[in-house]
Amino acid sequence: MKSYLGIDLGGTNVRVAKISEDGKILAQVKGPSYGQEGPAKVMANIKEMVRDIPGWKDCAGIGVGVPGPVDTKAGTMVLSTNLPGFAGYPFADEMSKEFGMPAFLDNDANVAALAEALVGAGKGLQYVFYTTISTGIGGCLVVDGKTVSGKHGFGGEVANIIIDRNRDKVNYLNVGAIENEASGTGLKRKYEQLSGERIAHTGVVFDRALAGDEIAKKVKAEYEKDLGQYFATIACVCDPDIFILGGGMMKSADKFLPGVIEQYKAMSHTAVHDTPFVLAGLEEPGIIGAAMLPVSHGL
């Protein structure tokens, strides 16, 4: 069975793993990424970690997941807020030359989507749409086992989709952007604003709604409608075979997902009502998805 090198690079930590084509982690090394110290240090560290992986030479290719949009054709980051100095840096080229095998770069949400599409809940399906909801909201369409990263690496940068124009301006995102309205951060902010009370986490909103708290019920209802509209919009664009949902908010999925699906149905054609909403199942989608990048390029 073929194997691939996956690298999951963040601003703080980095993981390198050898992964089989069916998504099993065969060997793994973790450590600090030295992300604030610039490309020279970061790259030297990663190269050393690769050489610590037993049998790395047997791998058929390298995939790297990074935080932020990527120019997948050039193999470079477009923006690198969490990895200073990496915007435009020839990341994939350098890895490819160093290790003598093809190397590919993509956004971390996109590689998580790819993992789910190739060896997770979307295995064997042609059109997979992955959404991750935690402090932010990200997503990615995977078609025929390849991420739709787009011209500028902004494919699946769904955070800024306007869900309702008539909301408050929160930050640099659009007024009514789905991330501000339906991320965990957004849900907490809206409940705190309306109740005038600080809460520990978003689970409180769902619990209080269940207990009959009118403000919590209102915030929860809007949350479900916002997300339902988001998925209905995605269905209009690409009508996926499956919606896969990941991210920290899914710990409370049983509390709000039925309401989201109900709203999705209310805003979409009956033909697409049977599209399944499935929770992401892989324990390590970031590192597995990175290793799947060469697979998605036919290696």
Add this chain to the structure above:
Amino acid sequence: MKSYLGIDLGGTNVRVAKISEDGKILAQVKGPSYGQEGPAKVMANIKEMVRDIPGWKDCAGIGVGVPGPVDTKAGTMVLSTNLPGFAGYPFADEMSKEFGMPAFLDNDANVAALAEALVGAGKGLQYVFYTTISTGIGGCLVVDGKTVSGKHGFGGEVANIIIDRNRDKVNYLNVGAIENEASGTGLKRKYEQLSGERIAHTGVVFDRALAGDEIAKKVKAEYEKDLGQYFATIACVCDPDIFILGGGMMKSADKFLPGVIEQYKAMSHTAVHDTPFVLAGLEEPGIIGAAMLPVSHGL
């Protein structure tokens, strides 16, 4: 050079053509489709038309464009409002058996998109998003030269995307659906409602806005913002290499497209501001795109 048979089937008329792989019409037959008389009559008529095409036997495959969503894997229509009896009818299979070559079926907006992607304004680009705006609004994402038709054939059925929740309920579509707000029909309806006056066509709104009519200016501004938001949403989902625009409203493109692009930029990340908005250039995208279906399947 290879050639393909394209069939552009409507409720009233049908065209059959032999088309070269670079999109030139080599031979063509037109006639009534007998669309209201059921599949037996429609299919017999099409078969006769194919045999009237000189050299049809030299073609490498058949593509058919039909009005309404299509199950592209099964080669059947999902809904057939304009072609009674065709929902679920084994259209592609029957054509394939009759003529001894592979046959494919897709939605007419999708095949127009495919034509533009393969031999029109989007030639050579990986991610093409086509939008047609006339009495209705349709669209299609084309990735790697293949239409993203989706699980139920609803990929690109963008008409129902909600652009603003706080609008009037117009018809069976969602409140604030882009088709009701930004199609030609929608623009005309909104101006007539506000002015209390019937107008001959949508061009009147743009002319009056230019002449300083306050109502026309308001309706035009909202129109541009609605469409700008629509394109910004599409960019968040798939970040296309190009937006290609077709449909009757493009006759007035010089009057409103600059405003749409300005709004698009106001609602999207600077990285995607350079995405070109290009008018569809092919004279016969329906029939050419149908013939491109076999090409998109590697024939």
